[in-house]
Structure formats: structure tokens, C-alpha cells
Amino acid sequence: MKNLKISVFTRTALLTAVIFVLSFTPIGYLKVGPFDITFLTIPVIIGAITTGPSVGAFLGAIFGLTSFMQAVGGASPLGSVLFSINPFFSAILCFIPRILMGWLCGLLYRGLNRKGNDSVVSVCIASISGALMNTLFFMSAFMLFFGNTEYVLNMRGGVNVFAFLTAMVGVNGVVEAVSCAVIGTAISKPLLKVLKKGNEA
Numbered sequence: 001m002k003n004l005k006i007s008v009f010t011r012t013a014l015l016t017a018v019i020f021v022l023s024f025t026p027i028g029y030l031k032v033g034p035f036d037i038t039f040l041t042i043p044v045i046i047g048a049i050t051t052g053p054s055v056g057a058f059l060g061a062i063f064g065l066t067s068f069m070q071a072v073g074g075a076s077p078l079g080s081v082l083f084s085i086n087p088f089f090s091a092i093l094c095f096i097p098r099i100l101m102g103w104l105c106g107l108l109y110r111g112l113n114r115k116g117n118d119s120v121v122s123v124c125i126a127s128i129s130g131a132l133m134n135t136l137f138f139m140s141a142f143m144l145f146f147g148n149t150e151y152v153l154n155m156r157g158g159v160n161v162f163a164f165l166t167a168m169v170g171v172n173g174v175v176e177a178v179s180c181a182v183i184g185t186a187i188s189k190p191l192l193k194v195l196k197k198g199n200e201a
Helices: 002-023 043-049 053-073 077-085 086-114 119-147 150-155 161-200
Strands: 029-032 035-038
Touching: 002 043, 002 053, 035 161, 043 053, 043 086, 043 119, 043 161, 053 077, 053 086, 077 086, 077 150, 086 119, 119 150, 119 161
Parallel strands: none
Antiparallel strands: 029 035
């Protein structure tokens, strides 16, 4: 049990470090218009799949923390504007969607993996769902809290809300889902195998 706890702590610490590295280097984001397509979902999803919902939620909170730090520090143009409009709503936008994504991704994988065989299909579905949930939760909260602000109305440029959300969710969701499906599955599947052998030893 002691070794298992150390293993969970070590994995969580390593994935936390990966999130910080991705957050503050160009490899963590791909800029598309005013929004950033993020690859920070990948370590959150890996943690949720290999370690469970609670670690997924924790890593989601770390993801949210780095986003909030970028908004406050001015590294994220969109985040900085939203923070200047309403700091409280900006904090909710940074944290809650990411925490929910990590937690629900872990729960989904647990449900898919009831037989305990860690199938590629289960890992892949959970990885894709994490990316899609991140985009859906973020954009829903974005429109809920900031949809009627002058900044967002100007951003939409007269386009109706449905078309605007479809365009944003479509681009972000597809790119993030593909990257998470490929990288998340490629890392999580062998890691699960290694961890299972370690627990059996």
C-alpha cells in the first residue's frame, strides 16, 4: 500500500510538472483566432485514466491555475481581457470546466473499464471525451458569463450564437480530440500495463 501511494504521488507530481511546462512554453497551445487550442488536456486525461477521478480533478485544477496565472499576468490576451471585465467569472471559467473535465474523464474510464482489462477502446473513448468535455464546458461557461459583454459581441461580429459556438467548438474540439486520442491513448495504455504489473509484483 505504501509503494502504491508513493507511485500515485510520483505520477501526479510528474504530470503536474508537465502541465506547468506545457503552460509556459509554446508547445502547450496552438492559437486559432482569439482562442487557444490547448494540449494541456493530455496530462490531465492521462492522470484521470491511470490514477482515477480524484487525481484527474486535481490535475484539472492545476490546468485551471496555470490558465488563471496567464490571465492575471497578461500571457493570455483573451484571458487578460476577461479578467479585466470580471475577475470572479474569469476564475470560475479557468477552474471549474477543467476540474469537471478531469473528474468526469476518470469516472467515465472507470465505468468503461469495469472488467479491468484496460482495453484500447476504453482508453481511447475516455481520452476523446476528455478533450470534448474541456471544449464544451469551457465554451458553455464562456458564453454564460461573458456572452453578452461588448467584447464578445464584437468578437461575434453579428454572427448568431449557435453559429459562433459551432465554429469555435468545431475547430477546438476536433484538434484537441485527435491529439488526445492519439497521444493520450499512446501513453495511457502502456502505462496502465506497467502499473498493473507493478501492483501484481
